[in-house]
Amino acid sequence: MQVVQTLESVSVNTDDFLMFKYFQDLIRKNFSKVIGNKNKTLSFFVENEIPQRRYFLKLVNHKYKKNTGNQIDNLAFAHYKTFKLNLAQANTLKPVIFAKIGFAQKNILITLSSNEKMFAVYLEQYFKDHKSMYDEKNCIFSVEYKDDNTLNLLEILASVNEHLKYCVDFTINETQLLEFRNKMKNKANTNWKFNALAKLFENYFQTLGCNSSDDFATIRQNYLNLVKIYHPDRHQGKSKIEQAYCREEFEKIQLAYESLKSLYKNNT
Template sequence: MQIVQTLETINVNTDDISVFQYFKDLITKNFTKVIGRKNKIFSFFEENEIPQRRYFLKVLNQKYRKSTNEGIENLQDAHFKTFRLIFEQNNMLKPMLFIKIDFAAGRILMKLSSNEKLFVTYIRNYFQDHNIEYNEMTNILILEYKNE
């Protein structure tokens, strides 16, 4: 288990599914402003949940102390922060994209090695102000860019 604190968040990273599931259940049961997917969950600060948040930090500190023999520093005002719980799988397969890129007259031409609909959706969402064309038959994505 790894704990990283920033000014706004406390990040709890773990590769142990039982620890992740334990804290995920605690968060979803005790907090109202929760957003999450299968390997990641966020809990945002809510004024009326301060006692639950302090209890969560106490339990987190105990679990962390058991695994590392050290306590978490600077927990006195940490209940105001966003909690972020992440399950990291070490041996997880990650997709690799092979893309040939050419530049031509205000356009970026991307020749994808396969039909990567998730990547195309990501590009469309990221470049919403640009004209994007995708041909599924040839796996070519054309992105028109603007010099600004």
């Protein structure tokens, strides 16, 4: 038994004739707008049949869970879709992939039930404007969060079960998704504030030979290198003019470092 969802339909595919007959009888008995033949039955949405349609989906979900051990995701509004019941010939059902979606730091992790390289390439193309990689050993496809459109793409991907030659059963924790979305939005707001302040501190970055895209470790290393060069103790034997110049540079370096240290500290 397979359940395949698109944006317009919910398809129940089975090669079990008794199961097909069971669902076909339910559809013909409870829904008015029905067409089909001995191997396929379609039920179109009718406004006053919403209760029956919701109940039908509960029965499908119950059978699916009993058959596969998994629940069907994204059923909240599935009663608005066209129902398609298909009797498939034995061994002609599409291979099934179970895909568990999780989150780690700024990455979305899609853990596959088996090593399907073709599907991994498909995911890479789907998230083509993102940084992504596939760990064949652990069957984990990871994609780095870019902006809110990343999660929009993820939700569209998970709302459809049929991809390439596969029937994909996505599992996603809605609470974890919401937490990740909020975390990334907060981080984006923090980065925006940091970049705005970094423009005001541009002279300090230049003083240390850095730019705002550098991490604090780079800032600190440049600072240590420069204070060794301009520390007043290293120039005591030089002329008064050279000593004054080095002291002035040393103080500028100190001021720049302390200012940037405060900026990075507030951004963590």
